[in-house]
Amino acid sequence: METIKDIILAKVPAALIEEKQFLTITVLPAELRTLAQTVRAEGFDYLIHLTGVDYGEALGVVYLVGKSTDMNTMIVLKTATEDRENPFLPTVSDIWGSAELNEREVYGFFGIIFIDHPDMRHIFLTERWKGFPFRKDYDNTPNELDVKSYPMPEYSSRWVQGKKGPEEHRYLTFEEDDYVLNIGPQHPATHGVLHFRTALDGEIIKKIDVNCGYIHRGVEKLSEDLTYPQILHFTDRLDYLSSHINRHGLCMCVEKAAGIEVPERAQYIRTIMDELTRIASHLLSWACICMDMGALTAFIYGMRDREKILDIFEATCGGRLITNYNVIGGVMADLHPDFQKDVKAFIVLMRKNLKEYHTLYTGNIIARQRMIGVGPLTNEMAVSYAVTGPVGRGSGFSCDLRKIAPYAAYDKVQFKEILRTEGDSMARYLNRLDEIVESLSIIEQLIDRIPEGEFCAKTKAIIRLPEGEYYQRVEAARGEFGVYILSKGDKTPYRLKFRSPSMTLVSIMDKVCHGGKISDLVTIGGSMDYVIPDIDR
Numbered sequence: 001m002e003t004i005k006d007i008i009l010a011k012v013p014a015a016l017i018e019e020k021q022f023l024t025i026t027v028l029p030a031e032l033r034t035l036a037q038t039v040r041a042e043g044f045d046y047l048i049h050l051t052g053v054d055y056g057e058a059l060g061v062v063y064l065v066g067k068s069t070d071m072n073t074m075i076v077l078k079t080a081t082e083d084r085e086n087p088f089l090p091t092v093s094d095i096w097g098s099a100e101l102n103e104r105e106v107y108g109f110f111g112i113i114f115i116d117h118p119d120m121r122h123i124f125l126t127e128r129w130k131g132f133p134f135r136k137d138y139d140n141t142p143n144e145l146d147v148k149s150y151p152m153p154e155y156s157s158r159w160v161q162g163k164k165g166p167e168e169h170r171y172l173t174f175e176e177d178d179y180v181l182n183i184g185p186q187h188p189a190t191h192g193v194l195h196f197r198t199a200l201d202g203e204i205i206k207k208i209d210v211n212c213g214y215i216h217r218g219v220e221k222l223s224e225d226l227t228y229p230q231i232l233h234f235t236d237r238l239d240y241l242s243s244h245i246n247r248h249g250l251c252m253c254v255e256k257a258a259g260i261e262v263p264e265r266a267q268y269i270r271t272i273m274d275e276l277t278r279i280a281s282h283l284l285s286w287a288c289i290c291m292d293m294g295a296l297t298a299f300i301y302g303m304r305d306r307e308k309i310l311d312i313f314e315a316t317c318g319g320r321l322i323t324n325y326n327v328i329g330g331v332m333a334d335l336h337p338d339f340q341k342d343v344k345a346f347i348v349l350m351r352k353n354l355k356e357y358h359t360l361y362t363g364n365i366i367a368r369q370r371m372i373g374v375g376p377l378t379n380e381m382a383v384s385y386a387v388t389g390p391v392g393r394g395s396g397f398s399c400d401l402r403k404i405a406p407y408a409a410y411d412k413v414q415f416k417e418i419l420r421t422e423g424d425s426m427a428r429y430l431n432r433l434d435e436i437v438e439s440l441s442i443i444e445q446l447i448d449r450i451p452e453g454e455f456c457a458k459t460k461a462i463i464r465l466p467e468g469e470y471y472q473r474v475e476a477a478r479g480e481f482g483v484y485i486l487s488k489g490d491k492t493p494y495r496l497k498f499r500s501p502s503m504t505l506v507s508i509m510d511k512v513c514h515g516g517k518i519s520d521l522v523t524i525g526g527s528m529d530y531v532i533p534d535i536d537r
Contacts (some may be wrong), residue, residue, distance in 0.1 A: 004104075005080050007038060008035065011035070012025075012031050012038070014027070014028070014031065014035055022064070026077075027077070032079045032090050032092070033092065033095075035077055039065060039075060046068045049418055050098070050099055050412045051495070059081055062484070063081060068309070068468065071401070076099065086113060088166050091117040097386060098189070099342055100507060101503060104121060109132055111511075121157060124216045124536060125213060128180050133221055134221055134311060136219070140269070156170070156172075157170055166309065180197055181198045182197060183196040186297070189522045190525065191531070192532030193214035196213075198521065200398075205514060205516050208510040209510075210507070214532075216536040219234045219537045225492060228491070228492075229328055231250065232250060233324065233458070235250050235498070236322045237533060238498060239477070239501075242278075243472055244274060245476045249483050251327065251328050254465065256461055257466065258464075261459055263330055265450060265455050266329075266455050267408045267409045271408040271442070271466070278435065281477035282433070282435060282436050282439075285529040287301070289527060292522050292525075292526040293366075293367060293370055298361050301357065306352055308349065310433075312342050315342070329458070329459045331456060332456075334455045335455075340450075345445075347443060362429075371425040372422075372522055373424050375424055376425075377391070377512050379397055382423070384510075386480075389501055390478075391431075391529070394422070395420075396419060398419060401474060409446060413445045423525050425526075425527035461493055465487040465493075469487075482496075483496070484497040500534045500535055501534070505529070509521075509528070
């Protein structure tokens with residue numbers, strides 16, 4: 001029986017194959033598409049993560065791809081160009097949809113131009129930005145930018161391979177007679193500073209042009225000059241509604257790379273806190289989508305119950321929204337004496353109030369008409385665009401990492417993965433409410449079984465990771481949150497990349513809204529539940 005190595009070498013004989021954390025295949029740029037098409041044909045249909053890297057002598061891209069049918073099987077594809085003046089690589093956006101916005105991100109920060117990409121524009125920085133900030137030789141002299149005179153670019157670019165080399169072809173982003181409506185960046189229904197330029201035909205959506213970067217803070221670039229413990233606080237401020245889980249992911253990545261064993265007590269505490277975070281996030285999501293559709297009472301109910309969780313966080317962590325609790329080796333402090341009592345009381349209250357939610361809103365005829373069949377997302381599209389979490393599972397994509405690749409104490413509990421196949425806004429809405437039920441069950445199974453012992457392992461003041469590449473994934477409230485670290489053996493990362501579940505959610509808005517009404521955009525956006533700082537990073 002042929003192995004994946006045999007199949008790759010048959011198609012790309014010059015490929016360099018290495019056994020690392022994942023099987024890693026390195027090829028020349030001219031061979032990238034052949035390699036990508038080969039692994040895609042072998043069932044690797046899920047592009048999990050794509051990141052640009054400045055290796056010094058070359059500019060490259062790292063692709064982590066997996067199988068939607070076997071989420072534990074992953075391989076890494078790598079390529080690079082030594083031409084720093086005119087770096088060109090072939091696009092894979094037609095092979096994996098999730099590459100579309102990710103390649104635009106790499107272009108903006110590294111200057112790598114992807115041949116045949118349908119829209120080679122900046123996604124985070126203005127088109128007039130000078131230089132490429134993630135390059136190691138970047139001149140960080142402040143750009144003198146007159147933000148008042150920055151109209152949105154009228155043209156998009158597509159680079160194609162001509163007879164004498166790559167050629168740029170420009171075309172209008174919208175048709176000349178399109179009526180373009182701005183949704184955001186200052187609009188409550190965008191849930192943050194997100195800008196949708198929306199072309200309409202009457203009330204019907206023809207095209208959505210996504211513009212991000214309004215809250216971009218350069219977290220990944222800043223991390224290159226900070227030690228690993230110093231980077232932790234950034235993760236709280238990406239998806240701030242999933243802050244504890246994000247921080248858990250970074251801690252796990254560093255702990256595995258450094259060989260740090262986390263005490264069992266800390267593993268139980270982390271799991272319980274993760275699930276409380278998930279419930280708090282889903283409560284806010286439910287409250288906001290209801291408010292977006294006009295149900296202000298539901299918003300008040302959801303925020304009321306979320307406050308109970310924040311009270312529990314505050315007692316143990318000292319923080320409410322930004323908990324600052326996970327540290328490398330365990331957690332910052334032991335549990336508050338009333339933690340177990342308060343959590344048990346909340347479980348009883350939340351189960352009762354969930355019935356109230358369904359009575360108040362789920363069965364409402366207006367809500368049902370505005371969500372059922374609205375914003376359809378097929379399973380194939382969810383996989384291609386790497387859409388995970390409640391949205392992906394609403395389209396039948398089995399992607400819950402807590403069950404597929406258990407970590408912390410998830411292998412010690414029983415719970416259901418919530419799956420639906422309708423793929424519409426109602427499926428996404430119901431998934432979050434049902435996931436709250438499962439989270440309550442997980443917490444209930446662990447709350448009286450928290451073992452005694454240390455809550456944090458002893459670690460060195462300065463943590464240096466062995467030279468190499470490391471990737472860790474966790475199931476955040478919006479899907480797979482990933483941490484990629486390229487270490488040169490120093491106390492700071494050479495390259496750090498956060499895999500944002502929210503970016504994948506925004507990447508499909510044009511697809512799921514196309515042909516729908518402008519009023520549906522608000523409902524669909526609420527059902528996606530993206531968090532903007534998680535996109536911008």
